[in-house]
Amino acid sequence: xxxxxxxxxxxxxxxxxxxxxxxxxxxxxxxxxxxxxxxxxxxxxxxxxxxxxxxxxxxxxxxxxxxxxxxxxxxxxxxxxxxxxxxxxxxxxxxxxxxxxxxxxxxxxxxxxxxxxxxxxxxxxxxx
Amino acid sequence: xxxxxxxxxxxxxxxxxxxxxxxxxxxxxxxxxxxxxxxxxxxxxxxxxxxxxxxxxxxxxxxxxxxxxxxxxxxxxxxxxxxxxxxxxxxxxxxxxxxxxxxxxxxxxxxxxxxxxxxxxxxxxxxx
Numbered sequence: 001x002x003x004x005x006x007x008x009x010x011x012x013x014x015x016x017x018x019x020x021x022x023x024x025x026x027x028x029x030x031x032x033x034x035x036x037x038x039x040x041x042x043x044x045x046x047x048x049x050x051x052x053x054x055x056x057x058x059x060x061x062x063x064x065x066x067x068x069x070x071x072x073x074x075x076x077x078x079x080x081x082x083x084x085x086x087x088x089x090x091x092x093x094x095x096x097x098x099x100x101x102x103x104x105x106x107x108x109x110x111x112x113x114x115x116x117x118x119x120x121x122x123x124x125x126x127x128x
Numbered sequence: 129x130x131x132x133x134x135x136x137x138x139x140x141x142x143x144x145x146x147x148x149x150x151x152x153x154x155x156x157x158x159x160x161x162x163x164x165x166x167x168x169x170x171x172x173x174x175x176x177x178x179x180x181x182x183x184x185x186x187x188x189x190x191x192x193x194x195x196x197x198x199x200x201x202x203x204x205x206x207x208x209x210x211x212x213x214x215x216x217x218x219x220x221x222x223x224x225x226x227x228x229x230x231x232x233x234x235x236x237x238x239x240x241x242x243x244x245x246x247x248x249x250x251x252x253x254x255x256x
Contacts, residue, residue, distance in 0.1 A: 065197065069237065072221050080235070093216070
């Protein structure tokens with residue numbers, strides 16, 4: 001599989017707010033979960049394809065805050081361009097409470113999109 | 129109802145990309161739809177509350193591109209702080225094709241979240 005190594009943009013390039021990037025959501029990252037951050041969408045698409053190519057049938061794509069739109073982009077790009085037979089199984093939205101260093105608490109929205117492979121047609125390996 | 133008039137931030141404040149803001153999604157904006165743009169989340173929460181207070185039982189919250197995370201924020205704020213009995217009915221994601229002025233076509237992800245009132249308990253009008 002020919003994957004392009006796209007390097008993640010350095011944090012410094014993003015205009016930073018005073019609140020620094022929250023830590024990754026705790027736990028539950030085991031079961032084929034792809035956590036969406038600030039890297040280019042293609043990085044996460046490749047991560048998902050890698051999961052599927054190693055035998056996974058179902059992936060959970062998780063994001064929070066402003067990365068939520070990137071999670072939707074990832075799923076849509078995956079369905080549109082790479083895995084045509086990919087089915088949307090579940091979309092969950094919610095809120096997580098984050099405690100900042102100063103002790104202040106703030107709420108951040110989360111999304112979890114579960115996608116499942118229905119047919120094993122992958123665009124990377126040949127024509128449909 | 130005491131609502132704070134939050135003025136929308138001027139477009140100029142947002143660091144603009146070369147592609148200007150896409151036009152509102154065509155059609156289907158009739159049936160109690162709230163289209164999420166770049167204004168503060170509270171504006172959209174108030175818009176939803178206004179729909180519910182004028183008798184609507186179901187609202188469709190639509191967004192595309194980077195506003196998707198704001199749509200999730202709106203629903204979560206609405207459920208958490210204003211309408212505790214609000215139920216999530218359906219979440220749909222998709223892709224829309226946009227033709228820019230130069231004739232180039234690009235794809236943008238969309239989200240549609242349908243929420244329905246199950247109990248008429250509104251935090252703005254009293255205690256639970």
